[in-house]
Amino acid sequence: NAGVTQTPKFRILKIGQSMTLQCTQDMNHNYMYWYRQDPGMGLKLIYYSVGAGITDKGEVPNGYNVSRSTTEDFPLRLELAAPSQTSVYFCASRQVNTEAFFGQGTRLTVV
């Protein structure tokens, strides 16, 4: 059972570089989420999607972009990386009225 798969697991970026964090789920879930988590803290919502073709901003969307062209995939794009984007990024998915299932996370460092 794959569940929610995130790639890469680790990445070091230089300031100003761009990258895409990949997230795919095989549970046919409508809802998908991107969160960032700083050390010892909770999860802050970056973007979410309620279905293919529909995305919406969360609490901290600045510096990020997303797309949802298929039910399975929800990539997160970082343009012009900044040190403030150093964090652990989690992707999650759920179906209506169910729990959220999380990926293993991507640890990103911007230097």
Added chain:
Amino acid sequence: TQLLEQSPQFLSIQEGENLTVYCNSSSVFSSLQWYRQEPGEGPVLLVTVVTGGEVKKLKRLTFQFGDARKDSSLHITAAQPGDTGLYLCAGYSMIYNQGGKLIFGQGTELSVKP
């Protein structure tokens, strides 16, 4: 914006002690969820509370949803080192047109020492 405030943020106790973690909001939630996260892993659901006043038990963990559905608590009896981790409460936004948004509290970092 609906917010969830957790307290305390950090808790360090000895094995065998009891503890309570609180999750509060000024807004009503249709339900609240509690997750536990271990280092290097994503959060995993412990329980969902749905009805105001509801109490759910999971072995030594007791979860309560406030009557007004604005707050919840997690009580652990006789804590063990295996309970160590980050505990997170979460809820779905009830703001119009944002029902899919799942928001989290800041988390409570629990350390249980043998």
